[in-house]
Amino acid sequence: MxxxxxxxxxxxxxxxxxxxxxxxxxxxxxxxxxxxxxxxxxxxxxxxxxxxxxxxxxxxxxxxxxxxxxxxxxxxxxxxxxxxxxxxxxxxxxxxxxxxxxxxxxxxxxxxxxxxxxxxxxxxxxxxxxxxxxxxxxxxxxxxxxxxxxxxxxxxxxxxxxxxxxxxxxxxxxxxxxxxxxxxxxxxxxxxxxxxxFEPAAEYLAIPPGGESQVVTFVGRLEMRKGVINLARAIPRVLRACPKAKFWFVGGMLGSPTPGVSMQEYLQRMLRKQAASVEFLGRRPPESLPEILAQSAVTVFPSLWESFGYVCLEAMAAGRAVIGSRNCGLAELLDGGRLGRVVDPRSPADLAAKIVELLHDARLRAELGAAARERVLSAYAPxxxxxxxxxxxxxxxxxxxxxxxxxxxxxxxxx
The missing domain is CATH 3.40.50.2000 (Glycogen Phosphorylase B;)
Structure with a gap:
């Protein structure tokens, strides 16, 4: 053909x-x-x-x-x-x-x-x-x-x-x-x-499932549709329960609800009091993502809407514990929560609770990461x-x- x-x-x-x-x-x-x-x-x-x-x-x-x-x-x-x-x-x-x-x-x-x-x-x-x-x-x-x-x-x-x-x-x-x-x-x-x-690179598959750090990572464009504002609202709640947690935002940026203000600047204003626990890594080349995921314990994709989600599959291939939005394609990737955690992306409280649950349970992170990787290699293989x-x-x-x-x-x- x-x-x-x-x-x-x-x-x-x-x-x-x-x-x-x-x-x-x-x-x-x-x-x-x-x-x-x-x-x-x-x-x-x-x-x-x-x-x-x-x-x-x-x-x-x-x-x-x-x-x-x-x-x-x-x-x-x-x-x-x-x-x-x-x-x-x-x-x-x-x-x-x-x-x-x-x-x-x-x-x-x-x-x-x-x-x-x-x-x-x-x-x-x-x-x-x-x-x-x-x-x-x-x-x-x-x-x-x-x-x-x-x-x-x-x-x-x-x-x-x-x-x-x-x-x-x-x-x-x-x-x-x-x-x-x-x-x-x-x-x-x-x-x-x-x-x-999706055929993951070998670097993703070499990462041991789970992760021992307290790093929570978002990967994707910093834009309104990706749910980053509600993720920022959840961060203070998470830090009260997990003071050692760190948050990484990885990706380029678009506009924010405030005209003339980039999404990164908008989020930094929201998180002034939590600045020591939040880092914006900017857009990174694709080959650097396995190393970033290897240093992460939890990955979060709280999009208000997503039809699918390649970054979610990359995190799953890396054996990370993944949190994704319900009522969109991310929930299907996570099999409704069997391979990760699904949340209401409009609820910072729900998002914070799921992050805290995974940060407190290294064994659960490893189990979810291993199951997610297995699913990637079977359901999405060419x-x-x-x-x-x-x-x-x-x-x-x-x-x-x-x-x-x-x-x-x-x-x-x-x-």
């Missing part, structure tokens, strides 16, 4: 969960004998690379991610004349394959659910409070558009259209798949549920996920549902 992945994110130039998935999935499918090409973005470079495993990566310079769909569509259309792709996969986020589908509507299309920009903005609107929401509504009105958290916003309309008209909808968790069916009226019969593939992904592509080809060709393209074809 000849497979084209469309994604602005693709390592090493653009990180993030979507990019991590695309790299893992592309290598998995190439190893299974398929021809795989990735069509990605770059801040400043246009060109072509070939990875050692045979995956070809085409990049277009698109410093503004909003320009990527139109730019990459022309590249894919030209390449399709040479390759004749059997299937194209693109993300729900910003409908990045939407322009490609207009140019080559006859190629079967699978949309991969991650977390749409609409969902991200809806969560941020919840966090920023009524005053900021009112200000954002006014600013959007002056631009002549609905606010970004509205389903009527132009990007949201494209995202929902992408999902509703895809030949198959590939969902990495029940949480995100059932949500788009309920909220976006997607066809439940076209949803395929199977996880992202040999497990690969056949499921192939089956989804095959169903897309079999139940082809082409979108109407644009009028301009129809006229061009008739000339």
């Amino acid at each position: 000849k497979i084209a992945f469309v994604s602005y994110e693709c390592p090493p130039e653009a990180g993030g969960g979507i990019g991590t998935y695309v790299a893992q999935a592309a290598r998995m499918m190439a190893a299974r004998g398929h021809r795989v090409e990735i069509f990605a973005g770059s801040a400043d470079r246009t060109g072509r690379d070939e990875w050692p495993d045979g995956v070809v990566v085409h990049r277009v310079a698109a410093a503004d991610r909003r320009t990527f769909p139109a730019k990459i569509a022309r590249v894919i259309a030209e390449r399709n004349q040479v390759v004749s792709f059997d299937v194209i996969e693109g993300p729900d986020y910003m409908a990045e394959a939407g322009e490609t589908r207009k140019l080559i509507p006859d190629v079967p299309f699978v949309v991969k659910l991650h977390t749409s920009l609409l969902m991200v903005k809806q969560i941020e609107a919840e966090v920023i409070g009524p005053v900021r929401r009112l200000q954002a509504r006014w600013q959007a009105f002056r631009r002549g558009q609905p606010p970004e958290w509205s389903p009527r916003h132009p990007v949201a309309v494209k995202e929902m259209h992408e999902v509703r008209t895809a030949d198959r909808i590939a969902s990495p968790s029940r949480s995100i798949g059932e949500r788009v069916v309920a909220e976006w009226e997607a066809d439940a019969g076209r949803v395929d549920f199977f996880p992202y593939p 040999d497990t996920v690969g056949p499921q992904q192939e089956a989804s592509y095959e169903r897309a080809v079999a139940v082809r549902q082409p979108i109407p060709m644009p009028l301009e393209a129809q006229r061009e074809a008739q000339r």
Whole structure:
């Protein structure tokens, strides 16, 4: 099968969960004998690379991610004349394959659910409070558009259209798949549920399960959706019960509920009295993460919403005790709490109680870490996920549902 992945994110130039998935999935499918090409973005470079495993990566310079769909569509259309792709996969986020589908509507299309920009903005609107929401509504009105958290916003309309008209909808968790069916009226019969593939590096597997320190680590972008504000609210409670605990925040940062204030600065203001127990390590290269996890006793992922969670799998592979949010994809990774602890991410008290429980019980941490690692190596291995992904592509080809060709393209074809 000849497979084209469309994604602005693709390592090493653009990180993030979507990019991590695309790299893992592309290598998995190439190893299974398929021809795989990735069509990605770059801040400043246009060109072509070939990875050692045979995956070809085409990049277009698109410093503004909003320009990527139109730019990459022309590249894919030209390449399709040479390759004749059997299937194209693109993300729900910003409908990045939407322009490609207009140019080559006859190629079967699978949309991969991650977390749409609409969902991200809806969560941020919840966090920023009524005053900021009112200000954002006014600013959007002056631009002549609905606010970004509205389903009527132009990007949201494209995202929902992408999902509703895809030949198959590939969902990495029940949480995100059932949500788009309920909220976006997607066809439940076209949803395929199977996880992202994950093959952990040997450095993760060399770490003994458990951990003897009192370090609690968060890994991910410091942004509102990741639940870091409620984690900060939980820290004073934890320190009253575990005075020797240390908290590490690992990752880059986005904005906070206060305009002009970065999330790191916002959290530091919240935690002035606890500053001696909190350290912000910033964005670190992926190869440094095993060492950071090896020094951690507990890892915390209190996202207000997460469709899946590669950093959670990395912590599980490292044999760490993991705390994740309930009612989203993280709870599924943790098997509802059998492989870690699940919490209400909006409850600092619940979060603090789970952290304290694990800091006080080294044996429990080791047991949970060992069970979590075993699950990672079985449920998310390429040999497990690969056949499921192939089956989804095959169903897309079999139940082809082409979108109407644009009028301009129809006229061009008739000339």
